[in-house]
Amino acid sequence: MQNQMFEKEKFIQEIKDNVKNLYRKTLEEASQQEVYQAVSQAVKEVIIDQWLATQKTMEKEDPKMVYYMSMEFLMGRALGNNLINLTAYKEVKEALEEIGFDLNVIEDEEPDPALGNGGLGRLAACFMESLSTLGYPAYGCGIRYRYGLFRQKIENGFQVEVPDNWLKDGYPFEMRRPEHTFQVKFGGYVRSEGDPSGKTRFIHEGYQTVRAVPYDMPVVGYNNNMVNALIAWDAEPEEYFELDAFDKGDYKKAVEQENLAKNLVEVLYPNDNHIQGKELRLKQQYFFVSASVQRAVARYKKYHTDLHKLPDKVAIQLNDTHPTVAVAELMRILLDEENMEWDEAWTITTRTCAYTNHTIMSEALEKWPIEIFSRLLPRVYQIIEEINRRFILDIEKKFPGDYNKVKKMAIIFDGQVKMAHLAIAAGCSVNGVARLHTEILKNQELHEFYQMFPEKFNNKTNGITQRRFLYHGNPLLAEWVNKYIGNDWVTNLSHLEKLAVYADDEKAQQEFMNIKYQNKLRLAEYIRKHNGIEINPRSIFDVQVKRLHEYKRQLLNILHVMYLYNKIKEHPEMEFYPRTFIFGAKAAAGYRIAKLTIKLINSVADVINNDASIGGKIKVVFIEDYKVSIAEQIFAASDVSEQISTASKEASGTGNMKFMLNGAVTLGTMDGANVEIVEEVGEENAFIFGMSSQEVIDHEQKRDYDPMQIFNNDQDIRQVLMQLINGMYSRNDPELFRPLYNSLLNTQDTQYADTYFILKDFRSYAEVQSRVEKAYRDEKGWAKMAMLNTAHSGKFTSDRTIQQYVDDIWHLDKIKVETPK
Ligand code: 26Q
Numbered sequence: 001m002q003n004q005m006f007e008k009e010k011f012i013q014e015i016k017d018n019v020k021n022l023y024r025k026t027l028e029e030a031s032q033q034e035v036y037q038a039v040s041q042a043v044k045e046v047i048i049d050q051w052l053a054t055q056k057t058m059e060k061e062d063p064k065m066v067y068y069m070s071m072e073f074l075m076g077r078a079l080g081n082n083l084i085n086l087t088a089y090k091e092v093k094e095a096l097e098e099i100g101f102d103l104n105v106i107e108d109e110e111p112d113p114a115l116g117n118g119g120l121g122r123l124a125a126c127f128m129e130s131l132s133t134l135g136y137p138a139y140g141c142g143i144r145y146r147y148g149l150f151r152q153k154i155e156n157g158f159q160v161e162v163p164d165n166w167l168k169d170g171y172p173f174e175m176r177r178p179e180h181t182f183q184v185k186f187g188g189y190v191r192s193e194g195d196p197s198g199k200t201r202f203i204h205e206g207y208q209t210v211r212a213v214p215y216d217m218p219v220v221g222y223n224n225n226m227v228n229a230l231i232a233w234d235a236e237p238e239e240y241f242e243l244d245a246f247d248k249g250d251y252k253k254a255v256e257q258e259n260l261a262k263n264l265v266e267v268l269y270p271n272d273n274h275i276q277g278k279e280l281r282l283k284q285q286y287f288f289v290s291a292s293v294q295r296a297v298a299r300y301k302k303y304h305t306d307l308h309k310l311p312d313k314v315a316i317q318l319n320d321t322h323p324t325v326a327v328a329e330l331m332r333i334l335l336d337e338e339n340m341e342w343d344e345a346w347t348i349t350t351r352t353c354a355y356t357n358h359t360i361m362s363e364a365l366e367k368w369p370i371e372i373f374s375r376l377l378p379r380v381y382q383i384i385e386e387i388n389r390r391f392i393l394d395i396e397k398k399f400p401g402d403y404n405k406v407k408k409m410a411i412i413f414d415g416q417v418k419m420a421h422l423a424i425a426a427g428c429s430v431n432g433v434a435r436l437h438t439e440i441l442k443n444q445e446l447h448e449f450y451q452m453f454p455e456k457f458n459n460k461t462n463g464i465t466q467r468r469f470l471y472h473g474n475p476l477l478a479e480w481v482n483k484y485i486g487n488d489w490v491t492n493l494s495h496l497e498k499l500a501v502y503a504d505d506e507k508a509q510q511e512f513m514n515i516k517y518q519n520k521l522r523l524a525e526y527i528r529k530h531n532g533i534e535i536n537p538r539s540i541f542d543v544q545v546k547r548l549h550e551y552k553r554q555l556l557n558i559l560h561v562m563y564l565y566n567k568i569k570e571h572p573e574m575e576f577y578p579r580t581f582i583f584g585a586k587a588a589a590g591y592r593i594a595k596l597t598i599k600l601i602n603s604v605a606d607v608i609n610n611d612a613s614i615g616g617k618i619k620v621v622f623i624e625d626y627k628v629s630i631a632e633q634i635f636a637a638s639d640v641s642e643q644i645s646t647a648s649k650e651a652s653g654t655g656n657m658k659f660m661l662n663g664a665v666t667l668g669t670m671d672g673a674n675v676e677i678v679e680e681v682g683e684e685n686a687f688i689f690g691m692s693s694q695e696v697i698d699h700e701q702k703r704d705y706d707p708m709q710i711f712n713n714d715q716d717i718r719q720v721l722m723q724l725i726n727g728m729y730s731r732n733d734p735e736l737f738r739p740l741y742n743s744l745l746n747t748q749d750t751q752y753a754d755t756y757f758i759l760k761d762f763r764s765y766a767e768v769q770s771r772v773e774k775a776y777r778d779e780k781g782w783a784k785m786a787m788l789n790t791a792h793s794g795k796f797t798s799d800r801t802i803q804q805y806v807d808d809i810w811h812l813d814k815i816k817v818e819t820p821k
Contacts, residue, residue: 005046006088008095014042015099027099033169035101036079036109039092040172043082047173047218049820051227057817058137062303064312065137066810067296069289069326070124070319072268073142073230074116075217076628078173080107080472085133085220111166112627114148115232117272118547119654120358122628123433124319126465126654126798132221132228133467133491134802135814141292141323143284144174144215144232147267152586152625157602161270161589174215174232182212182294183238184287186260190378202336204379208253210261211236212291222467222491225817231295233288237261271588272547273364279372286377289326297333307338311351315810318355318427321366321419327353327426328380328387336379342386354809355423356431356460358651360445361551366419373417384422388412391425398452409448424449424456429809431460434652434673436693444697458808461676462652463798466493469658473632476515477662477790484508493797500791509783516639516663516786523637526630527582527621533609535619539578540776543664544642545626545634548585548594551649555740556758557581557642558601560766561608561620562720562729568614577773580619584626584634596740598622603729631655635662639786640687640772643668644765646756648693650674657796663786667772669761673796680792685785687775689768690761699757707745707754710762717762721745 018038019030030038058065080103083089093103116122124140131138150161188207195201213236216229237258264287269276296314297307304313318324327349334345359365374381388411399405407413411421424430424446430453432438438459442450450457471478471490481489484502489495502508520537527533544557561581568576583601587594605620623630641659643650643666650672660666660677668674669690678686691699699705711718724741727734744754754760776782794800806812 005049005086006091006095008091008098011042011092011095012099014045015039015095018042032101032105033109036106037170037172039096039106040079040110043079043086043088043092044172044218046086046088047082047220047227050220050225050817051218051229053225053820054227054815054817057815059303061815062313063137063815064315064810064812065139066131066315066317066805066812067139067141067292068124068127068131068317068319069141069292069323070121071142071285071288071322072116072121072319073124073128073140073232074118074121074628075113075125075128075230076122076468076632077107077110077112078217079110081129081468082173082218082220084467084472085129085222087223108629111164111169111171112629113166113171114164114627115142115145115268117149117268117270119272119652120320123462123654123798126463126468127802128219128228128230129221129465129467130463130798130802132219132226133224133465134799134806135221135224135226135816136802136806136810136812137815138228138812139292139296140219140228140230141288141295142230142232143265143268143288144234145265145268149268149270149586149627150589154598154602154622154624157599157606159587159595159598174217176234177214177216180214180295181236182291182298183209184212184290185209186283186286186376188378190382199339202379202382204336208257208260209238210257210264210287211238212287214291214295225819226815231292233265233291235261235264235287270586271591273359273361273549273551274588274591275364275366276590277368277372279376282368282372282376285322286325286329286380289323290329293326293329293333297330307334307340308344308348310348314352315812316353317805317810318353318423320356320358321423324355324366324419324423324426325377325380327422328377328383331383331387332380335383350426350428353423353427354429354431355420355427356433357420357437357441357446358433360437360440360651361649367416368419370412370415370417381417384411384417387422387426391421395452399448405448409452420446421449424453428456429458430456431458431809432651433460433462434676435459435461436648436670436675437651437672440648440693440697460801460804460808461673461795462654462657463796463801464654464657464661465798466490466661469632469635470661474515474519474636474662476518477512477636480511480515481790489794491799493799494794496791496794498791500788503784503787503791506780509780509787512663512787513779513783516637519633519636523633526633527623530624531621533605533619533621535580535621536578536616539580539619540639540772541580541582541637542640542642542667542772543582543584543634543638543659544644545582545584545623545631546653546655548587548591548597550593550743551646551756553644553646553756553758553761554583554585554601555597555744556644556761556765557583558597558604558620559720559758559762560769561604561618562723563716563766564769565604565608565611565614565618566716566719566723568617572613576617577776578617578619579773580621582621582623582634582638584623584630586626593739593743596737600724600729600737600740607729631658635659635664638662638664639776639782640664641666641668643671643674644690644761645669645671646696646761647671647691648696649756657793660789660796661793663790665772665782665785665789667768676795680795681789682792685788685792687768687772689764691757696757703752705752705754705757705760707759710759711745714759714763717759
């Protein structure tokens with residue numbers, strides 16, 4: 001490799017110097033954490049040279065940039081991936097070995113920055129990495145939460161949330177950039193006055209302000225000297241001397257302003273696919289959006305004078321509706337600060353902004369009460385009212401006399417501001433995140449909008465970065481792939497296709513399965529250490545890791561485990577291939593049914609794992625605190641990838657792609673991107689079950705599904721459900737799991753029983769699970785299937801996804817950064 005930047009002796013000396021300068025210690029005295037900090041500093045220096053070179057190139061070439069706005073960036077650890085992308089991983093590993101350190105152990109010293117919940121946040125992180133690797137200029141814009149997603153502890157089988165103080169030892173891969181501070185204003189009122197030209201001006205007064213101070217985190221491209229920035233905004237109170245309210249004796253306001261800043265960025269909301277309409281959340285949204293839009297406009301004005309051409313240099317992508325207030329903020333700046341006319345400002349805004357939808361779950365559609373919105377953001381609200389007024393005229397023009405359409409589509413209706421409607425009206429593009437999802441948006445959820453703006457709708461099937469989820473997470477497999485087909489796959493994943501010719505090659509099969517076995521040993525060791533459970537590395541590793549949500553149906557999985565356990569107890573002589581069911585999931589702190597499902601999984605694990613009579617045929621493991629770093633190891637070690645959401649509910653899924661890349665076989669429904677995975681790998685290399693999305697939608701519309709009939713007619717299902725309420729898994733409190741039982745059988749006030757069709761799909765799930773077992777007994781057949789999954793996973797790189805965003809929406813040009821001297 002061409003790495004003079006990591007020349008071994010020099011690098012070792014630098015680590016020694018860093019330890020000395022940072023901690024006044026010698027290497028021998030330094031802790032692992034201190035060595036991690038010292039190594040990271042050394043790596044950061046190299047990155048900064050490339051960062052400067054990238055900046056220079058951008059100044060010279062003046063390319064168009066995308067601002068990817070997201071409330072969440074689930075970056076995962078930086079050190080290892082930065083080394084990989086600097087093509088210095090091996091060199092640094094060797095250098096560290098020479099001075100007695102293990103890079104893997106050093107990497108474990110880094111906290112996982114968990115500034116995201118799950119899929120949406122991790123997608124943003126993969127996108128940033130692909131943008132840099134492909135050489136596209138981009139800023140990620142988000143919030144520097146003091147506390148990321150909670151750490152999960154399991155106590156007595158229950159989830160307990162512990163604060164995630166990720167900044168406590170200092171985070172080496174960030175840079176405070178106070179020179180890019182902006183003011184963000186909240187509250188107050190709007191006064192209008194006519195100026196001499198006769199134009200009405202709107203003046204915002206009596207507001208509170210917060211200073212938005214950015215911390216830039218480098219996002220290193222693979223082997224191309226390109227470094228983009230993730231701008232993570234911190235909030236600081238306005239300094240006292242600027243606070244004239246304080247001089248006027250308004251002590252209360254001064255304290256309020258200080259508290260506002262402190263609370264704003266305190267913590268990430270731990271909800272995933274579920275809205276909590278909290279005022280503070282709206283404050284967070286406007287805070288980072290306003291700062292980001294101001295920065296984008298300021299940067300543009302540094303090099304250009306004509307704001308009408310903003311869309312030639314700036315694209316703003318809204319990661320779901322959470323940053324949608326950006327469209328109104330851009331309008332505000334153009335109208336109030338740049339004195340533009342409405343139509344000019346509107347043309348610029350709509351050409352600049354684009355919206356990605358990540359869900360059709362109705363409880364995740366963002367709406368804000370007018371009362372909160374107008375009080376917190378009075379001027380922005382006025383602008384949204386005007387957008388709405390004009391939009392309603394357009395609706396009436398498109399659907400004359402159809403008041404129902406206005407009702408359904410208006411941005412402000414029934415006392416609420418509907419963020420998705422605003423995003424669709426004010427953007428040039430609306431995209432779903434998998435083909436099926438986009439079709440459902442067009443034909444069902446957003447059908448009226450599709451009729452009105454067919455040209456805006458497009459699909460961008462999600463992807464993942466192979467640099468993290470194969471190269472870094474599964475080094476043995478990465479090596480093996482290199483041996484067979486070279487390493488072009490690192491930047492062009494479609495090359496994996498070349499592995500297909502080895503699928504029948506016995507030697508290749510053995511090597512492939514042996515690597516899987518080594519990875520299973522690594523995970524088994526982790527589980528032994530963290531859970532105190534011994535698992536059989538020769539068993540089938542059957543894995544479901546993702547956020548806990550009813551629609552994802554972890555409950556279906558664990559009910560099926562209970563069913564298998566009953567079968568084995570009834571027929572001890574029955575042939576049964578040993579299986580380890582592995583779960584990992586965090587539940588939103590206030591999501592009662594989700595938390596109870598975690599308890600059920602742990603209770604079932606307790607009973608089954610300690611029942612010597614079944615001879616270890618089944619083990620159940622709940623991995624505590626599922627997060628990006630352990631995820632990488634889990635994908636590498638999995639045989640079966642559980643993707644079992646109720647069809648139509650999972651917009652895409654991205655975990656499904658990470659498993660596939662690592663040679664795990666999908667067991668899933670025809671939902672989200674599973675559909676496209678099956679298309680790529682072939683039906684014979686996946687295990688598909690359950691209702692189709694159309695069947696689900698039909699039942700939902702007809703409201704004709706009755707789970708009680710299944711309960712009454714299927715004795716195995718009945719037995720399992722009775723075990724939820726007879727104390728079999730909750731000896732001391734037989735009623736503990738009653739809410740789960742009720743969720744499946746009792747019609748609730750607002751919901752139907754078994755909203756997610758668990759009983760309806762149970763038989764089909766059990767049947768496909770028994771086919772998995774049969775298939776696994778055929779060692780060669782399974783090896784072939786697993787290998788073909790890796791071979792056909794090329795489509796699911798985020799490089800492909802990003803290229804499609806660039807081609808269809810952003811229209812960026814690549815830049816080429818020369819190696820810094
Ligand atoms: C909104 C308001 C208040 C509090 C929280 C939220 C909130 C936060 C996070 C709402 C939704 C989310 C996250 C959604 C999410 O992760 N969606 C997933 O996005 C993935 C990437 O596109 C898809 O693969 C998944 O299918 C989808 O569920």
